[in-house]
Amino acid sequence: MTTYYPYLRGRMYDLLALKTLAEQHQLGPNIVPIIEPVRDSKELLTTVRALIKAEQPFSIVANPQVSVYGLNDTKLYPLPDLTELPFYHPSAILAPDFRADWLTKNAQQSSLLIAPNYPLLQAYQRTTMFKTVNGILVPNEARLRAIAGTRAIALTDPMPFLPHIAEYAQLTDEFFAPANWAYQLDGSQGFGDYSIVGHHYFDKGMPSRAIAIHLIYVTADGSLRLHHFVSDSNDSMRGQKNKFFEALQKLIDWAPTHLTGLNQTPALQDLLAYQDSPKFPGLGAVKKLALMHHFQLMHRLLSLN
16 A cells, blocks of 8 residues: 655644644545644644544654754754654655754654755765665655665655746646556655645745635546636735635535545535635635645545555
8 A cells, every 4th residue: 555645844724734634533544744843833732742642654854944943952842752653754854964863763663764855865875874764755856766766755746836826827727646646656655745735935924915725636537636716806915805705616616516526525515614604714724624625535545545
């Protein structure tokens, strides 16, 4: 059975999505969330506790490369000891600050190396760490895959980054992953992506002229596609509530034809239920449900495979 490794920066809505799914046991053993922490927050701590309580496989990157989380050794919300948990995956990014001891594991654990840098991976390929690490997450680049061999795990970023949200209206519907998404690398037992969040990280958000709901769905041939539902009244930043309901109405109109079968997840139903509420739930709540929908869908697909 293949394993899915969603890679998430620890934004609040990312963490709340994982926490809720863990509490509801809707991830399963074949989904291993990798969290690169960005803030020393109560949400990170409570999410980790929920994952532990559910005995859900997961990983926390030992040396995060974005934001300031890794710069402060004294934490307001220190994480519990993870070293003896059999379902925990020690992980680290192969970066200039890398230390091999971050991938120390016990006999029941599997370790993960995130290796986006070819020169560093090449330099480490004869080390003990390289020989003992269980999985190596690499971009879809031939020379990196060649070094990682059968331990290579494709870490892709299919979510397009556009500088203005309104521009997603020009894409509407696009490819996310091929029908053989579970086996994108020959011999690999896993794959990963950045879901609908993308690998770009911004420390602070800001109001936008447009609001978009991004949803991943599976087609009849098994491929994954991404649809963007974008508001219309995008001339100014005013009217966030109205913008949301414009985007939601497009989802409501589109869903009965396209989001059938396995695509009808609990998170999708919660998202559609906003049509019965006069209140704007906030972008964080919308992003949380869209992310939960993706993971609930992947859980169903992996259960089939």
